[in-house]
Amino acid sequence: RNLKMKTLCRRDINSLKDPFLAVFESLIPADEEKIKQKQLLSRLEKLVTQEWPEARLHLYGSCDNSFGFSNSDIDISLAMENRDIDKGKLLLKLVDILKSKNFQNVKALPYARIPVLKFVDPVTGISCDICINNALAVVNTKLLRDYAQIDARLRQLVFIVKHWAKSRRVNETYQGTLSSYAYVLMCINFLQQRRPAILPCLQRMETTYSKSVGNVECSYFDQVEKLRNFGVKNGESIAQLVWGFFHYWAYCHDFENDVISVRTGATFSKSSKGWNTRVGNDCHFISIEDPFEVSHDLGRVVDKNSIRVLREEFERAAEIMQNDSSPFVTLFENY
Numbered sequence: 262r263n264l265k266m267k268t269l270c271r272r273d274i275n276s277l278k279d280p281f282l283a284v285f286e287s288l289i290p291a292d293e294e295k296i297k298q299k300q301l302l303s304r305l306e307k308l309v310t311q312e313w314p315e316a317r318l319h320l321y322g323s324c325d326n327s328f329g330f331s332n333s334d335i336d337i338s339l340a341m342e343n344r345d346i347d348k349g350k351l352l353l354k355l356v357d358i359l360k361s362k363n364f365q366n367v368k369a370l371p372y373a374r375i376p377v378l379k380f381v382d383p384v385t386g387i388s389c390d391i392c393i394n395n396a397l398a399v400v401n402t403k404l405l406r407d408y409a410q411i412d413a414r415l416r417q418l419v420f421i422v423k424h425w426a427k428s429r430r431v432n433e434t435y436q437g438t439l440s441s442y443a444y445v446l447m448c449i450n451f452l453q454q455r456r457p458a459i460l461p462c463l464q465r466m467e468t469t470y471s472k473s474v475g476n477v478e479c480s481y482f483d484q485v486e487k488l489r490n491f492g493v494k495n496g497e498s499i500a501q502l503v504w505g506f507f508h509y510w511a512y513c514h515d516f517e518n519d520v521i522s523v524r525t526g527a528t529f530s531k532s533s534k535g536w537n538t539r540v541g542n543d544c545h546f547i548s549i550e551d552p553f554e555v556s557h558d559l560g561r562v563v564d565k566n567s568i569r570v571l572r573e574e575f576e577r578a579a580e581i582m583q584n585d586s587s588p589f590v591t592l593f594e595n596y
């Protein structure tokens with residue numbers, strides 16, 4: 262591993278810049294799709310407020326964090342002022358309402374860790390998930406969207422990494438691999454750690470935005486329009502960054518000892534969080550700290566078997582980026 266770490270970036274890497282940009286552009290949703298999503302949201306809001314006048318709907322996840330592909334699902338949080346509400350009951354009532362309006366495949370999972378309702382809109386064919394009072398997800402969605410506005414290379418890198426993860430089937434939390442949210446945090450942390458840095462650490466700057474969600478205080482610098490030139494001293498292209506990202510996760514990251522943390526813009530030792538010892542089923546084979554819910558390790562879904570799969574995939578991608586003259590077929594080859 263040490264030997265490989267010393268390998269320098271391939272000399273012809275920048276010839277891959279335009280093809281990678283073309284992959285990125287092919288995945289971006291069209292404006293009409295965004296418009297359809299907003300229209301669906303207001304149709305749903307009308308239905309919901311007829312029953313609960315104080316309720317509001319907020320988008321979160323990839324349809325609102327700027328990292329969504331075309332044709333992706335939309336995630337909605339139903340905000341209710343009454344915090345003691347029985348979420349299960351409310352979801353079941355919402356099932357009845359949606360069914361009566363001909364929404365398709367309406368299914369509630371009222372007893373899941375985060376109770377959720379799934380359905381398909383018959384007008385647009387868009388699949389939706391609704392959960393209740395998921396305010397933390399709405400705030401972390403804003404954080405991700407704010408980071409994306411600082412440097413265009415973040416959005417490019419995330420699209421390529423998500424496309425790779427979906428093609429290689431390592432974006433499936435129920436199979437023990439990582440969520441899209443976790444991959445976005447890995448990309449942000451990677452760009453925070455380039456030298457010169459491509460992204461700042463917004464949570465270490467002056468607070469211009471602050472929101473308490475339960476007992477979690479979410480605060481950071483959100484005037485990102487002032488940071489548009491932040492990364493200009495670093496001239497790395499998207500091709501170099503894709504190479505560097507996979508190289509880092511294949512050969513440089515200390516999986517055993519380190520936590521990656523967007524909150525601090527760095528990595529730090531697992532022992533400082535007690536994540537170096539196994540507690541119950543939590544093994545922390547890969548540790549990614551949630552930026553706000555800091556006791557939450559997004560790697561906790563990863564087990565002994567899936568960490569091997571993940572690391573093999575990082576190494577496979579790094580080898581391809583190092584050696585293939587045209588990596589675009591092999592890198593995204595369906596698993």
Ligand code: 3AT
Nearest residue numbers: 321322323324329330333336398401402440441442
């Ligand atoms: P896709 O395009 O749907 O793959 P996404 O960005 O919508 O990607 P997810 O479906 O993984 O991402 O999650 C939806 C949002 O829910 C993203 C994030 O705001 C929130 N979220 C997901 N997992 C967690 C988590 N473990 N802790 C806190 N928030 C989370």
Ligand code: MG
Nearest residue numbers: 322323334336
């Ligand atoms: Mg989603």
